[in-house]
Amino acid sequence: MPAARRPSSLAAPSLHRRPSWAVSEAQVTPEDVFLARRKILKGLGLGAAGLAFGTAFQMKEARAASAAEKTADLYPAERNGAYSIERDITPEEINSSYNNFYEFGSHKQIADAARSSLVTDPWSIMIDGMVDKPETVEFEDLVRGMPLEERLYRHRCVEAWSMTVPWTGFPVSALLDRVAPQAGAKYIRFETFHDPAMASGQKQSWYPWPYVEGITIEEARNELAFMVTGAYGKPIEAQFGAPIRLALPWKYGFKSIKSITRISFTDQRPVSFWEEINAAEYGFWANVNPDVPHPRWSQASERILHTREEVPTVIYNGYGEQVAGLYAGMEGEALYR
Numbered sequence: 618m619p620a621a622r623r624p625s626s627l628a629a630p631s632l633h634r635r636p637s638w639a640v641s642e643a644q645v646t647p648e649d650v651f652l653a654r655r656k657i658l659k660g661l662g663l664g665a666a667g668l669a670f671g672t673a674f675q676m677k678e679a680r681a682a683s684a685a686e687k688t689a690d691l692y693p694a695e696r697n698g699a700y701s702i703e704r705d706i707t708p709e710e711i712n713s714s715y716n717n718f719y720e721f722g723s724h725k726q727i728a729d730a731a732r733s734s735l736v737t738d739p740w741s742i743m744i745d746g747m748v749d750k751p752e753t754v755e756f757e758d759l760v761r762g763m764p765l766e767e768r769l770y771r772h773r774c775v776e777a778w779s780m781t782v783p784w785t786g787f788p789v790s791a792l793l794d795r796v797a798p799q800a801g802a803k804y805i806r807f808e809t810f811h812d813p814a815m816a817s818g819q820k821q822s823w824y825p826w827p828y829v830e831g832i833t834i835e836e837a838r839n840e841l842a843f844m845v846t847g848a849y850g851k852p853i854e855a856q857f858g859a860p861i862r863l864a865l866p867w868k869y870g871f872k873s874i875k876s877i878t879r880i881s882f883t884d885q886r887p888v889s890f891w892e893e894i895n896a897a898e899y900g901f902w903a904n905v906n907p908d909v910p911h912p913r914w915s916q917a918s919e920r921i922l923h924t925r926e927e928v929p930t931v932i933y934n935g936y937g938e939q940v941a942g943l944y945a946g947m948e949g950e951a952l953y954r
């Protein structure tokens with residue numbers, strides 16, 4: 618691998634962005650900058666106090682209407698011990714202030730913008746295409762009809778950082794049971810809202826909005842595929858993709874689409890947001906594999922977000938036992954980007 622090429626963003630070089638060879642970015646990752654800033658705040662005695670200040674500040678800020686908060690009585694949901702992790706959970710205050718959510722900007726500090734702008738009440742989800750029971754359902758009605766549980770999942774971003782999160786939600790398979798996909802349905806296409814007036818990042822018209830992702834029906838039926846409605850024992854906050862997102866822990870993080878408004882069943886393989894931007898770098902399958910480098914950086918190891926430890930990346934992000942069988946006989950496909 619070329620030495621010291623550290624990914625700073627998954628955006629393609631053709632986009633109107635700071636060049637990826639900028640010295641500061643080649644040597645310092647966005648996580649380094651982010652954590653250093655936190656350290657300075659702590660040094661100034663603004664650690665805990667800084668958080669209190671942050672809270673007070675946010676209270677003055679307009680908080681956008683949230684449908685998720687109306688379901689607060691459902692949390693915390695019981696933890697399903699079958700999904701545990703050997704690493705520490707990423708502290709909530711770190712995780713909730715370091716996010717990828719391009720609808721609110723192509724950098725990591727989008728939490729305040731998301732909290733103040735992302736209106737999720739009302740929020741309806743259209744479920745259409747090749748299903749026996751299509752519906753347009755209010756978020757609250759959907760979540761109250763589903764079996765909620767908490768799971769500890771690893772999350773591996775394609776940019777080579779990782780975190781561990783207590784997500785709350787329900788298996789995608791429970792959604793399939795509800796809407797009854799037809800025999801001809803081969804894929805599920807998920808779509809995020811498109812509202813440039815609400816999400817300023819969507820004014821960047823060179824991106825192919827709305828954000829789209831897709832999986833196969835077999836992947837959707839895998840026990841790990843999870844619809845997320847909560848995190849850290851409470852309704853999901855805006856920056857994590859309120860009110861409902863996916864978690865596919867064996868795939869690179871960009872597959873785990875946020876703030877879903879439409880779920881379509883189809884016999885056509887969906888073209889995802891990142892695939893549309895750069896198909897050579899971001900494919901349909903995007904399964905984690907340390908032996909298949911991204912064209913611009915190695916995937917052999919990852920930086921744990923909150924400790925800065927560099928640890929080896931594991932095939933299927935450590936979930937091979939559950940998912941390897943999905944890909945038997947598919948060696949000819951580009952399964953790992």
Ligand SMILES: Nc1nc2c(c(=O)[nH]1)N[C@H]1C(S)=C(S)[C@@H](COP(=O)(O)O)O[C@H]1N2
Pocket residue numbers: 627715716717718719720773774775809828856857858870871872873874875876
């Ligand atoms: N709609 C939408 N979903 C998205 C993204 C995005 O920009 N927009 N970013 C993806 C990427 S690259 C990652 S790593 C995760 C980040 O999730 P987190 O902010 O909860 O850590 O969300 C994914 N889902």
Ligand SMILES: [Mo]
Pocket residue numbers: 627717773774775776869870871
């Ligand atoms: Mo990511």
